Amino acid sequence: MSLLEVSGLRVRSGDGRDLISDLSFTVDAGGRFGLIGESGSGKSLTALTIMGLLPPGMTASGSVALDVPGMGRTEIVGAGERLLNRLRGRAVSVVFQEPLTALDPLMRIGHQVAGPLRRIQGLRGRALREAVTAALEEVRLAEPGRIAKAYPHEISGGQRQRVAIAMALACRPALLIADEPTTALDVTVQAEVLALLDGLVSAHSMALLFISHDLAVVSGITDHVLILKDGVAVESGAVLDVVNGPRHPYARELVESARELDAALDRLNAPDGGTR
Amino acid sequence: MSVEQAVVGAPEEDGAKTTPRHVSRSVTLTIGCVLVGVIVIVAVVSLFWVPFAPEDTSGRRLMPPGLPHLLGTDKLGRDLLTQLMIGARIALAAGAGSVLLGGVIGISAGLAAGFATRWLDDVVSALLDILIAFPTLLLAMLVAATQAASLTSAIVAIGLAMSAIVARLTRVLVKRVLAQDFITASRTSGTSWPRVVIEHVLPNIWPTLSVNLALQFGLAVLAEASLSYLGLGAPPPNASWGRMLQEAQASVFIAPVGVIAPGVLIVVLVIGVNLIADGFRDVADPTRRRRR
Numbered sequence: 146m147s148l149l150e151v152s153g154l155r156v157r158s159g160d161g162r163d164l165i166s167d168l169s170f171t172v173d174a175g176g177r178f179g180l181i182g183e184s185g186s187g188k189s190l191t192a193l194t195i196m197g198l199l200p201p202g203m204t205a206s207g208s209v210a211l212d213v214p215g216m217g218r219t220e221i222v223g224a225g226e227r228l229l230n231r232l233r234g235r236a237v238s239v240v241f242q243e244p245l246t247a248l249d250p251l252m253r254i255g256h257q258v259a260g261p262l263r264r265i266q267g268l269r270g271r272a273l274r275e276a277v278t279a280a281l282e283e284v285r286l287a288e289p290g291r292i293a294k295a296y297p298h299e300i301s302g303g304q305r306q307r308v309a310i311a312m313a314l315a316c317r318p319a320l321l322i323a324d325e326p327t328t329a330l331d332v333t334v335q336a337e338v339l340a341l342l343d344g345l346v347s348a349h350s351m352a353l354l355f356i357s358h359d360l361a362v363v364s365g366i367t368d369h370v371l372i373l374k375d376g377v378a379v380e381s382g383a384v385l386d387v388v389n390g391p392r393h394p395y396a397r398e399l400v401e402s403a404r405e406l407d408a409a410l411d412r413l414n415a416p417d418g419g420t421r
Numbered sequence: 422m423s424v425e426q427a428v429v430g431a432p433e434e435d436g437a438k439t440t441p442r443h444v445s446r447s448v449t450l451t452i453g454c455v456l457v458g459v460i461v462i463v464a465v466v467s468l469f470w471v472p473f474a475p476e477d478t479s480g481r482r483l484m485p486p487g488l489p490h491l492l493g494t495d496k497l498g499r500d501l502l503t504q505l506m507i508g509a510r511i512a513l514a515a516g517a518g519s520v521l522l523g524g525v526i527g528i529s530a531g532l533a534a535g536f537a538t539r540w541l542d543d544v545v546s547a548l549l550d551i552l553i554a555f556p557t558l559l560l561a562m563l564v565a566a567t568q569a570a571s572l573t574s575a576i577v578a579i580g581l582a583m584s585a586i587v588a589r590l591t592r593v594l595v596k597r598v599l600a601q602d603f604i605t606a607s608r609t610s611g612t613s614w615p616r617v618v619i620e621h622v623l624p625n626i627w628p629t630l631s632v633n634l635a636l637q638f639g640l641a642v643l644a645e646a647s648l649s650y651l652g653l654g655a656p657p658p659n660a661s662w663g664r665m666l667q668e669a670q671a672s673v674f675i676a677p678v679g680v681i682a683p684g685v686l687i688v689v690l691v692i693g694v695n696l697i698a699d700g701f702r703d704v705a706d707p708t709r710r711r712r713r
Contacts, residue, residue, distance in 0.1 A: 196609050201538070226613075233611035246602035250708055251624045260620070261610040296707045312610065 147171040148320055148352050149195065150210045154222075156190055156376075159202030164190055165376040167207075172320065174214070177346070177353045179363035179384070181399065182373035188356045191373075192239060192322045195354075197221050197229040211236055213319045234261045238313040240342075242325035244305035248297040254281075255293030258312050265316045280311040284341060303334035307341065314345055320352045327362065339366060360403045364388055372396050450700025456693030460509050460686070467506035475503055475660060483676040493678050495669060504660035505682055511572060511661045512690060515645035515654075516638040518576035523583030523641075524634055530584065531591020532618065535599065546592070552585035557644055558651070565653045572655035575648045579641050590633055594626035628706035635698030639691040646687055662687050 149172040156165040165187040172178040182188045194205050209221040213236040219228065238261075241247040249257060258277045262268050268276050281289035284307040297305055306326060313321060323342060327335040343366055346353045357363045363370055364384045371381040372395065380387060380396040391397040472491065473480075480498040484490055492501040534545040561578035568574050598604065598621065607621055646663030648654040655661045662683035669679030703709045 193605075198605060198608055230611045230613055233609055235611065237609075239606070239609040241602055241606055243602060247606040249603045249607070249621050249625070251628075251706065252620070260607070260612065264616075265611060298708050309606070312606075316610075 148174040148176070148212055149354070150212070151191075151195070151208070152210075153207035154191070154194065154209060155206045156187070156194060156199065157204050157206070163376060164203070165194075165373075168373075168376075168378055170371050170378070170381065172352050172354055174319065175350045175352055176369070177355065177367040179367035179370040180354065180356045180373060181358065181360055181363050181370055183358055185375075186373040187376040188373050189242075189324050192324050192354070192356060195221060195237060195322065196233060196239060197224060211320070234318065235265050235316050236318055237320045237322060238316070238318045239322045239324060240306070240309050240313045240326045243329045244302060244309045245297060245329075247309050248305060250297055252296075253293065254295050254297065254300070254308050258293070258308065258315060261312060261315045276315075280315050281308070283314070283345065284308070284311045286311075302330055303338060306330060306334075306338050310338070310342060310345070314349070314351075317349055318351065320354060321346060322354045322356065324356045325358070326355075328357070328359075335362075342366070360388075360399045361406070372399065447700065449696050450704070453693045453696030453698075453700060456689050457697060460690050460693070461513065463506050464509040464513050467503075467510050471500075471503040471506050473500035473503045475499065475507055477503075483672055483679075485676065486678055492682060493676060495665070495676075495679055496672055501679060501682060504665055505662070505686060507660045508662040508665060508683060509686065509690075511655050511659060512642050512645065512687070514572065515576055515579065515661075516642045516690075516694070518572075519579040519583055519641035519644075520634055520638045522576065522580030523587050523637060526580070526584035527587025528591050528630070530588040532595055532622075534588065534592040535595025536614075542592075546589075549585050549589050549592075552582070553589065555582070557582040558647070558653075561648050561653050570653045570656060572645075572659065572661075575645050575654045578648070578653075579644045582644075583637050583641065587630075587633070587637065591626065591630060594629055595622060598622050598625045628702055628709075632698045632702045635694055635701060639694040639698075642687065642690055642694070 151171070152169045154165060154168040155163060158164050168187075168191065170178065180188045180191060190199070190203075193199055195209055195211075199205055205222045207222060210218055211221060211232060212218040213232075216232070216236055219232060219236075221229070221232075248254070255274075255277050258280050259268075259273055262276050262280070263273055266276070277293060278289045281292055286292050286304060286307050292300060292304065292308070297308075300308070306329075310326070326342065327338050330338060339362065342353075345351075353367065355363055355367050360370075364387075368384055369382065370384050370387050372379050372387070372393070374395050379393040380391060387396060388400055391400045472489075477500065478498040480490055480494040480500060482494060482496055482498045484494040484498075486493045490500050490502070492505070495501055495504065530545065530549070534542050534549075537545065557579060560582050561575060564574045564578040564581075604617060604621060607617055612620070645654055645661065646666070649661035649663030650667040652664070652667075654663060657664075665683040666680060666687075669676065669683075673680045
């Protein structure tokens, strides 16, 4: 059974240009799907369309259907605010690229994490405070008490992204959309955050839609990928197939550049061939 | 020995170096609060006690400071201190009344424009530009022409003129906040628009807005003084600092206190409010506070 079914999706800008054309893919319950593309390819726009949060002026056509156990099948394209608000946070939630701007600078971390818990799960008082602490502990934040009282500018980038993940996972959505969640982080922190995300998604058997420009990162965490270029899907399939036998020239380019980088690192690592 | 002391002392000096800005901010706030506080106290006292009745013209005209009239008398023989005390009340009422009126109308209109669709936003913006281009004095004369000139008519005129400025600022601030990622992020967790406004938009525009409102308070006090100077403010016997200036200017060389005293008080109140505005920004915005 597929959890998310996107078929024939087309997103058009206010001045009539096609930003995404005829995009189709499905994400199974508990499955992991990677969306790869360069900036401007429409991958973040796809995420916003699934949330029903297209910027003003843009219009979507085609179909984006969410089938969440216990909530029934819902068509997102053309759905009203009230229906969408019921799905947001509980059926689907998002982790964004830039954790500094994705957190309200004037709100304490604890208060921000508490938001969805209070609204969606109806927690209050002590139960709410405990749930916030648990959510912060779940993303391996040391000293959850101190972090909860801090403002976003008072903690590090990696910590902020963990907070964003905690917020997104707080209400156990069936589908987590991670929109370049590690791009803005240091390389060492990237690996930690990826491992964390990987572990949590498995632990709660959520589906993951992972959006990135980095084939290496996506192939490490997902089982199916779709490569977008200028709003058009150029290649899709199981990760292994795409990496081992890319058919479209753009996909081949991506795979080759990823391999080149790997090879360069291997050369440096080799005991005799290394220049340094 | 002295070198060693200097080295040992260095870390402490370093620690102290991070504080001057912080300290100077709170000093600014303190001085502002003291200046405004004194005027507020005087205004409150004037409600219960003034040295002479405001209409009491029994004193000799244009007396210099002394006893029983501590600051002397005006050209009608009224006690100057009494007039000044009552004037404090009028000045604060004018400032607070206009900021309240201008703030409520301005923030509401600005929020609406900030959220509005393109064409509605254009219409509201055009209206605001027209209103801002319209001189406050002219607006006050219009309001005063429809009703009798009074403190209320002055407040309405100043408040309306202010609301356009506040609305334009609010609109820009709202647009800027709405464009930020955390609004989208909050929406992805199912926050409805009204909640977004209460939880994210208002707190994020408040630091800038509150500073501007405090500045507007000072401007409103000045505007009321100007309107009263022109006879468009509170009518006699309610003393307004602006009208006192106007009445005393003819006799400035005989009784200078009559001009200096209300002038100094206007300046003190406006400076005090501005200092509070300046100091208040840091209190309202945690990102400007010193890192822990």
